[in-house]
Amino acid sequence: MKLRRLLTTSCGALALLSASAVFAQAQDSGSTSVNSGLDEIIVTAQRREESLQDAAVAIEAIDQDSLTRQGLESAQDLGKLSPALGISAGGGPLTSIFVRGVGALTVNPLTDAAVAQNVDGVYLGRSSGAAGQALYDLERVELLKGPQGTLYGRNATGGVVNYIPVKPILGENSGYIQGEYGNYNKIGLQGAVNFDIGDGKTAFRLSGNYLNRDGYSDDGTNDADSFSLRGQVLIEPTDQLSVRVAADYSENNAKGPGGDLFGTYSNDTGSLTDFTPSGVAIDSGPTSDAANAVRGGVLHTPSFAFFQPLDGDDLFQDISFTGIMAEINYQTDAGTFTLIPAYRESDQDYTFVGPGFAPAKTNEQNNQTSLEARFTTDLDGPLNGIIGAFYIDEDIKTSTVFAQQFTSPIQNYNNGGDSWAIFGQGTFDVSETFRLNAGLRYTKDNKFAEGISDTFVTFCGGAPFTGNFLTPGASFGNGCASGAMPLHPITSDRDAFIADFISRGLIAADSVATVPGQGRPPFYNLLLPGGIAPQLGAIVNVGEGALQSELDFDELTYRLGAEMDWGNSNLLYAGYERGYRAGGVDLSLAAPTYDFEFIDAFTIGSKNRFLDNTLQVNAEAFLWKYDGQQVTYFTTLDSASAFPIANGDATIKGLDIDVIWAASDNTTLYGNVQFLDSTYDDLQLISDEGRGRFGCETIGLSPGNEVPIESYDCSGNSLLFSPEFGADLGINHIFEMNNYDLSLTADASYRSEQETNFLFTDGLQVKSHVNLNLDATLSPDDAAWSLSVFMRNVTDERYLQNSNVNNRGLAYGVYSAPQTYGARIRANF
Template sequence: MNRKVLLLMAASQAALFGGTGVASAQTTPVAAQTTPANATDTQSSSELPDIVVTAQRQSETLQRAAASVSVRSGSDLLAAGKFALSAILEDVPGVSGGAAATPTGMAGSSSGNDSPAAGLTIRGIPSNSGVGGSATSIATSAAIYVDGIYNGVGSSYDIDRVEILRGPQGTLYGRSATTGVVVIKTRDPALGIVEGNIAAEAGNYDLEHYYGAVNVPLVSDVIALRVSGNYYSRDGYDTHDVDKGELGYRGGAMRSTDFRAKMLIAPTSTFSVLLGVAGQNNKIYSSGNSMNLQTDGTYDKVYGDVGPGTNKFRQYWAEFNLDLGGANLVYIPAFRTWTSSALNYGRVPAIGLAVDQDISTPKDEFMTHELRLASQQGGKLKWQIGALYYQNDLRSIVKATDGYSGALLYNSDVAKKTTAAGVFGEATYALADTTRLNAGLRYDYTKVAVDQTYTANLNLCCGGPLGSTTYGYPEILQTQTLSGQEGKRTYRNVTYKVRLEHDLSPRNLLYALTSSGFSPGDLSVTTGRTGAPTAVEFKTETLTSYEVGSKNRFFGNRLQVNGSAFYYVYGGYQVGNINISDIIGLTAFTAISAPARAYGGELEISFQPTPRDRIGINSSYTKAYFVDRREQAVPGSTRTFDYYFSRKDIPNVIPFRTQVNYDHDIDLSDGSSITLHGDVRFLSSFYSAPLRQNLVDGALDAARTGSQFVEDVTATWRSRDNRLSLSAYVRNVSNNRYNINAGVNLAGVNATGQGLIAATRELSDPRTYGLVLSTKF
């Protein structure tokens, strides 16, 4: 292990400081979705292709982008059976998660979330968890843009490419781009041609996946329409209860139906309009079981009720592009809605805890307007300026009752309106032919207005015991409202970026930058330490980053080595779902916070030794930790932050990750071909849950996940004309299921004052396999 780390560190140093190696002249860039096997005639098949990216709001090749950027192609994701965002991003260095967390933080929940970035962690900085008992929209630490829309709809099908920018992107993207941005681009209509593609996928766990798209010209070379649809359905990964027949397989099952239509209107060469509508209907079932720690240290599966949930997205947007001669003007208006209804069951049998949650979101509307003006290519100075308006109108209701007695635990009814506006400017000036200076500045204003009614049962400590039919009775209810000036907050933020970049040669780039990002604050009501309702405020979070990086091509464009190293100063890690109550069965929440630091780096290597062979290495190291924990007071408590986070490291951050992949092309006698792909991912050990100081030592083992290996293989046959393909894949070949989310609860206190634990865990996905048949026309 140490030898591997040393070799990777040596390679990183070569990438950062060895940029004077063999370099070739610039070659013609190809589209981001193009694989090396399909490179254009202007580029030798023995060379790595140049990939065009637009995540920095300008068109540039990946190797000329002075930022830590990774790209994944839509065709490769489809062939590998990667549908969920977590699977799409699983081999991207410095990135983890991506499966949207539930607003209430319950594992295996069926409620879904209005933000696909809620579970996304980039470089060790996770998103905030919503305040306990609240289903409000939260400002995530990383942002996702789909077709230029913040938290857009339809990110899993008909994908052109996925671009991942690591590091604060506050200047260009503003809200929630604290740690980075995932930019997903779906395929646009093409003028003057009729084309399309259809794909069907089948696999274990009764997987059914169908996808199709068609492009048709409505007015030749002026108007084109692209319509696409997607259907995805599978059973749960953990059998719930075979005695219930078909119903026994619904725990954790899901079904998703998507549609999208885009119309491109280009009446002149200088003006175009893209009109779009998209929708998604989801049916989700809660897991229905939990893995509970036994006295002998093993985990036993305990079955519970399966809760159904549905949620729906609708989105309408447009993109106007105007060439003004010397500058380009872009305007993107969008309107998105999300509604949900779900019933969740949370069970910890070891302590008799049972929570039934009825969650509904009858209204969750988002409206955004973005305007950008950018200079065209050429000249020493390149610039862009812009403005963004954001508005969210939310109504959410959460009612929680005890699963045994039916007594009310709490009821939350929220109406919240968030408005935000920002302006930015960024420019790059060529100091010399090989040296450029980039600088950017942004100002954002955010206003939150909350009208909330929250009712809590004050008799959870004094009625019948946990697990009894009298728990919580007689109900003693207390209600608190948050409205008017009490429920209003405003936040102002300024973010910046300064970058120096230098070309050692046409194929070797060095850069150094400092930048900042922010997440706006928030406000909610939850159950306080005394059991009574209390208002909880999240402060604005700011992050300052220092980064150096290098991008290189060697040996006639057959070897690509990209590396970056960073250091973060994080103003405050905040969390609102930590139970600060000392009474077993009584939950109480507040916003607790501590400053944090993070440092590390990423290394991406691509090598094409022959026209038919490709080797890749994607590695990252992240050290994320709290500072001054003992000095951070916890509101409503006499304790400090370090009592609830007894370990210095931020939980659920995997320090070292690396993936090694290999592709080999085989040409067949009939002109068709086969591509064989294999990859292995290594994950170092980590802790997946925060631990209180008074828990016994066994809690460390319950929250710790050891080092893991995960293997994937894919074989793809393509016809001679590349119009027909058949892929077979196996993900997690060794069926290695490891702990990805621990729940460590206080079950009691022994005679010495140490806490007794009740622990649950959530496992990673099992081995999955399937076939994907795809055709183009």
């Protein structure tokens, strides 16, 4: 039924597009418009400068003015950018980006993203890098929809997001400063200066951004406190040679995202998917009194102690990102040679509560070194293209604990590796109006991970293999739920963890942090007497111990396409591209490595300008076959929280229509509509027997380490963050008043229901919603300054943006921003 609706709608939309084209051509031949028409947008998505309308790929380009008007301040806001985009802002800086359902929940630096991000042409190896991307002083943000396996390589399965800063301008002294104030005590400052420092041959540009805002939540979470700085020097000693060197720094010191405890799931066997709203108000925050009251009524297992309150003072972010790069271009008669060496590093120390963590604490240092070289031809003959090579080396050190008060998964590890690739893509002009293109990329990867994985779990009574572990009924007689069960310290240092219990006199003084995985799990009896057992409980390290894994693989990806000009400003194109996400390594005995995923994308599209260049109509129909998607999900294995990786197959198909109409010199209407059908053809997830909370059919049991493993068939569900229908619509009108212009803009977006969690249970979906933004800007004719007032989310409609559920059924979710408003002033010089 869903496919039938999609096909019917798609056919209707294509018929409407055809009718529009016929009408537009008739109008072109019979009338002359006084409208000045639509501007040309130059993009570099295919590694060369070209008009967006000439690029035979599905791409959106958004300039800085549009980003500012819509309130997009960081990469974590990009979900508002397009119906094709979905964003899940996880704990701390972790940000997962989805394009048409293709993406990955990146829960740690062992996991690669499925949508590549590039800052000033430099690939970001880790998903956390998105948190450092403040959207300021940008030429544009480019969104490429669909796999880009040829020009961008691995980890561009779903597409690419390019952040392109304004470059230094030779021979010009200019700049701007902009200030914004809004509710929630928001203060935003940004600006840039551009200096000519070498008689038109050298220029320097310095830009910066500062943002501070109170939290949307009562406990101070969902706030903002960031600072960014970017400096660039451009030297063009000759007409053939240009050298640009850029450095950037950003830091984030906010508390960060915090989900509200919006509901609970039953913990009764056979009823684990039964959902009950908590009654906790949106914006109360995860550490509010109301949330803690609900939390305090839930028993942790196997300690059988009640969860204790969370403290908002334990939440913080101390995160910095630093990068330096150069772009060297040398032009010859045959084309342009480009070299981009780059180095990036980050230092991340942060905590977050996620699905009720108490809190999770991470300290991570990572650095990457990359080099890209390419030659773009500019030949007189029918064949032109690009050839290149790419190399990246990553080194990451992580220490983390997902503290849950009576369970502490602690991991200390190093991971990273290197990757190199060679690629080429070319276009052959069969005639003046018809072209064929093809591309090929070979990639070679090496990944490694080594470290120690501990999972300290408190059991009521004693270690299970000693016969002292107690059932729920007996645990109350033993006093486990009385409040006497000691909390775990929040530390990712395994030795400090044991030392803390020794210092409190809770375990034997000669206890040491023995590495698990070498015989019977290490256990530590609590020196607290119980009612019906020798002691109140025991701490058992059920972790997997010292682990080491390495993976080497290589892959060939390719592209085939055809393009035809069917009018002066009309392009028809069709293409096939194969993309993939690299396999990986994990700290797991069961699956120390996992395979790569593939996507085969078939596209047919058209880009058009009609009515004397005043109407733009672009459309794309697509069919993607997604094989082996790496699905990282939260579950319970061996009585502890786990993040295993499954592989799923899916089919994604749909239609995307993008329209801009300059109805007059003063009025512009625009809209982007997407129809989408995304379905898992095969997806199987697992948990301990009787502990799976999946809204999927149970399909059998298999042996596990301690507890039998239960499997669930989740085929037939939609991919995450893939609404069946999404639309962005807007109108801008400029009133001319003497020597001033008043620009009025209204933007509205709609998204239908979509999944946020691989549990696929009721209560975790984003409900269909509408968002309306208004902006009014006054400026003089010379645009020396502007004054704006704005309101975002005018109707104060709130919807779930992501969700997390812990193994005892506590469901937390981050909601969209409430109604915000304010004023903005800008001066250009």
